[in-house]
Amino acid sequence: MxxxxxxxxxxxxxxxxxxxxxxxxxxxxxxxxxxxxxxxxxxxxxxxxxxxxxxxxxxxxxxxYLPAVEPDAPQPETTPLAVVYEDDDLVVINKPAGMVVHPAHGHASGTLVNALLSRYPDLAALSLSDAEATDRPGIVHRLDRDTSGLIMVARTPQALRHLQQQFKARTVEKTYLALVFGRPEAPEGIIEVPLGRDSRFRQKMAPRADGKPSRTHYRVLEDFEPYSLLEVGLETGRTHQIRVHLAWLKCPVVGDTVYGRKKNVLGLKRQFLHAWRLRFQHPRTGETIELEAPLDAHLQAVLGQLRR
CATH class of the missing domain: 3.10.290.10 (RNA-binding S4 domain)
Structure with a gap:
């Protein structure tokens, strides 16, 4: 490595x-x-x-200069998964909040990849075919640990390449639900602010003039003064993009203690950010696949509380 x-x-x-x-x-x-x-x-x-x-x-x-560490191959672990779609080419999971996508520093086990290797043993062979993806076999895109919702995983090298090309061409449509503090001045709009690593805290992202182009769409679905429920779409997929862009808009995600407010509200034990809908072309058939994952019971209860 x-x-x-x-x-x-x-x-x-x-x-x-x-x-x-x-x-x-x-x-x-x-x-x-x-x-x-x-x-x-x-x-x-x-x-x-x-x-x-x-x-x-x-x-x-x-x-x-951080020393390079050769990662150990992740091991299968029996963990229940909410499968939204599966066939011989790919699988789409409704990932729960709190689950890390793939092994990394401080998270050697208990990840989505560990669970996937147990349910789909063929993914182990896929990791061997790509030396750069030993710790994340089949993973096409990522979700933050405390973001729930739809995540796509390829099951063959051909599907992986095809889906990666779709993401690179920005033809995959990803739509999120986010509960935020405040209300944007415009009921819908586009946030186009380049993002890069924070100069001091490298694990964080920040708006930077020299950052990578980043584009986020939003639309207000419901107003719960002093909160708003937003539908959010991504054109680019930068690390923490939605969270940083909404914080820049002065409407941080509720429960986001990194880019938002430290205090927990509404009984939330996580950030209210959910990968709600996913639309893409099937890598083998070319068919348009449209999927949706409902909010979990905890987030639904929060909205129910606000709607009363």
Whole structure:
């Protein structure tokens, strides 16, 4: 596996110790891990090796070289799945909130891929045919852990390539339901704001002039002052796109503690974002497939509470 690109972080506030500042900027790494990387020369300040105790000043650039890790092949795990559609070429799952799509740092098991490998053992062969997809066999697109709804998985190399081409050509129609704080000024519109990695917190995305073009459509379905239920469509599929775009619109997703408000409301234990509808061409027959996944009981109860 090739080494990942180095992270470039800009210090936004002076700190007495580099390791303390990095612990906030890279919370996925422990302080001892950061100190080890600093001593190994894998973390540089202004291109120079430093000590963990070195001070950092506002505006300095910190370069972090994270070691490449060869992932273990994910193992089958028996977990119930809500199958919305399946045939010999593909399967579409209604993913529950809280389930990570594929194994990653901190989530080696309990993922959708683990469950898929148990129900569809043929996916293991698909992962072997693509060395770059060992940890995500058949996965065509992704959903955030706390986003529920429709996700498509290919079962053959041919279906995988065809579906990936559809996503690249932006012919797949993905529609979401989102409950947000406030109400957009216009009842429907397009958010066209480029997105890129947050310069300080690399696990987050942010509006950036030098980011990738990103385009989101929205339409207000219901008004529950001070909340609104939106239908949201994606033209592009950037990481966290809907959440960041709606936060930029000053209408963050209810329950989104990363880009929205920290306080839980309406009894929500998750973000109110659901991949509701999916429309695409069948990779073998060319038939138009249109699918819909209803909101789970928890989200339906929240709407019922607001409608009373």
């Amino acid at each position: 090739s080494s990942p690109q180095p992270l470039q972080l800009q210090v936004d506030q002076s700190a007495a110790r580099l390791d303390q500042w990095l612990a906030q900027a890279l919370p996925q790494l422990s302080r001892s891990q950061l100190q080890k990387l600093i001593r190994q020369g894998q973390i540089l300040v202004a291109g120079q090796s430093v000590r963990p105790s070195s001070a950092v000043q506002t505006g300095e650039v910190v370069t972090v």
